[in-house]
Structures are given as structure tokens and as C-alpha cells.
Amino acid sequence: MKQSLRLGHVAGIPVGAHWSTLMIVLLIGGVLATTVLPQAVRDQPPARYWMIAAAASIMFLGSLLGHELAHAIVARRRGVPVKSITLWLLGGVTEFAGETKTPKDEFQVSVAGPLVSLLLSGVFYLAVVFLNGPALIVAAVRWLALMNAVLAVFNMLPGAPLDGGRVLHAALWRMHGDRVRADRAAAKAGQVLGMALIGLGGMELILLAWTGGLWMMLIGWFLASAARSEGLVRAAHEGLKGRRVRDVMTTSPDVAPAWQDIDDFIAIVALRSRQTVFPVVDFGGHSAGVLSLDALTAIPPAQRHDRRVATVARPLPPGHLLSPDDDATRILEPSPVVGELMAVVAEAGHVVGMVTTADLTRTLQQAVLRTTSLHQDAERTDDTQQDHPGQPLHDPGA
Structure with missing residues (x-):
């Protein structure tokens, strides 16, 4: 994802933001200032709500950055180069310059982000318990604790491109020893998950008239699209393997x-x-x-x-x-x-x-046909061997 604004380097990793990040800051700030904080602490000056909401929005972006940094740092320790981290409308994206070599490495890289989000949730929660400060600030910190917990749980849903999809991929890769098969399964799970969220969001919007349903539908659409794109890219890499x-x-x-x-x-x-x-x-x-x-x-x-x-x-x-x-x-x-x-x-x-x-399309379609033909030949060979056990497939003297 292209960075509209470069924010610098953290641990040697280029960090930036897409222009859509401004939208999420405004959205979160608006919800906090007009709904969440006024309901938690009443009769405060509007300017105070907006000031605390702005600070909480920025801290939430910091939480997203911490989540992505965890992925990046663990990946780098596992020998996977990291190109950049970009914040955007629906969270953050860590761009890698390679892939993990083993299911164990992929698992560790995948769970690092949600674990950091859970850790931050715990830190914010302890701050709420022990913080003896203004009620408005306490309410904002409580919201940050909740949102980091939601971020961790949501990201562990089993479907690409979420972290849970990566964990599912690692498990299937280790179980079957076939990375390509795991690619297809994780991408399919991501598409199913995305369509399910779209359906739930639509039902919420129709039956309950909650505008939150629109947000859920947007997230579902993104997940389904991203999972499909990831599946196509994985298939493309497999189809081009060994070719010049x-x-x-x-x-x-x-x-x-x-x-x-x-x-x-x-x-x-x-x-x-x-x-x-x-x-x-x-x-x-x-x-x-x-x-x-x-x-x-x-x-x-x-x-x-x-x-x-x-x-x-x-x-x-x-x-x-x-x-x-x-x-x-x-x-x-x-x-x-x-x-x-x-x-x-x-x-x-x-x-x-x-x-x-x-x-590119022609080459990939030919790769699919080539793979299908190989599978059919293998199945015919198996069937022949079952029909004529112990007999050679070809007469050596022919």
C-alpha cells in the first residue's frame, strides 16, 4: 500500500500512513466526542470531549502501530525482511520482502500482533483500575483497553488476510506439509468470513437500523476482496515458479x-x-x-x-x-x-x-491446465496400478 505520509523509522523500519488514516482518526474522534465520552461522563464542555477524543484517537493509532511492529520485529528475527509499515483506514499493513520458511515461523509472526494488542489492553485496563485521575480521561483509557482487546480477538478470526488466517495457514501447512494447499484453504476461509460479515452487517442494518452494520459490511467486503486477491497472488506465484x-x-x-x-x-x-x-x-x-x-x-x-x-x-x-x-x-x-x-x-x-x-493471465491459465493434466495422469496411474497390481505399466519388450 502506497504511503501518503512518511512518519519516519521505528526500529529501522519505514513507517508511514495512507491518506485514509485521516478518515479513521476523524471517525473515531467523532464517535468518542459525541457519543462514548458524553455517555460515560455527562455535563462536560464540548471542547473537553473533543480534546480527550483527539488524544485517544492518536493513542489508538499508536496501538495499531505497536500491533504491526510486533509482526515486523518477529518476522525480521525469523529472517524475513520487512519493507515498511503503513497505517490506513482499516488498521495497518506490514509489507514483507519475503516469506516465512516454516509453519512455526509463520505462527510466531502471526500471533505477535494480537499478543501485543492484548498486552496493551491489559496495560490500559490496569491504568483504569489504579489511575486516580479525571473521570473523562479514565473513560478514554477504558475505551482504549476495550478496543485493543477487540482488535486482538477480531484479528484472530480464522481467515486470510487476518492474523487468524495466517495461524490457520501455519496449522494446515504443518498438518499436510503442503503450503499451496494451505494457501487455498486460508484464502477460501477469508472469503467465507468476509461474506459472513457482510451478511451480518446487512441483517443488523435492516433489522436493527444500526449504522454499525455499514461498518461491518465494509470490513466484510474488504476481507472477502483481500482474501480473493491473496489467493490469486499465491496461485500466480505457484504458476510462475521455475519460469523466466x-x-x-x-x-x-x-x-x-x-x-x-x-x-x-x-x-x-x-x-x-x-x-x-x-x-x-x-x-x-x-x-x-x-x-x-x-x-x-x-x-x-x-x-x-x-x-x-x-x-x-x-x-x-x-x-x-x-x-x-x-x-x-x-x-x-x-x-x-x-x-x-x-x-x-x-x-x-x-x-x-x-x-x-x-x-500474465495466459501463462497462469496454462499453468492451471498443466497442473490439472498432471493430476489426471497421476490418478490414471493409480487406477491402473490398482486394477493390475504387481504388473508393469508398460511392456519392457515392446
């Missing part, structure tokens, strides 16, 4: 010379090509950006003769220029650059291909 970029790419694509007039490029290449996006090259054949049909159609016809391709081409972001011999799973790391283009492929500095979403 050259096995996936479109070779010798139509390119856009950076020095060419836009009018000439449209007449000579764009109108005759089946592509919707073109790698831009300089005189030496090196990558110089990307040009899409959308960008071309946005240029007024009167301006096309006086402009060159280079003036409308978009730069190629880092990570989108690959080598034919790179591991094909590198295609999955960045998001598409422009339209359907996922990467430009260059060999010895010269553009030799490109990878589009269609190339």
Missing part, C-alpha cells in the same frame, strides 16, 4: 521511437498495431518510457504534427524494466505501469519484449 520472464513476455513488440513525430507514429505504427501500449525507445534501442493509446487520443489533432513521442511518453518506474532471464515471479511485484503493461523487457540494454496483463 522470456517464457511469459511478448517478444519483439511494436515500439515508439522517442524522436518520431506523433502524427507519423500514429499513421505508421499505432493504427496498424494490435497493442494498446508501446515501449518507447531512443536511437540506441534503449528504454525511454511508455506510450499508451489513451495518451495519444488525448492530444488535439492540431498539435500532433509539432510534437514528438518523447514529449508525451511516461517514464518507466524503477522495477518495471526486467531482463529475459529474470525470475518470472518478479512480474508480480509492481503494479501495471500504464494500461495493461506490467514490464518492459531489455537484454544488453535493448528492448526485446514486454509483459502485459494478458501475457
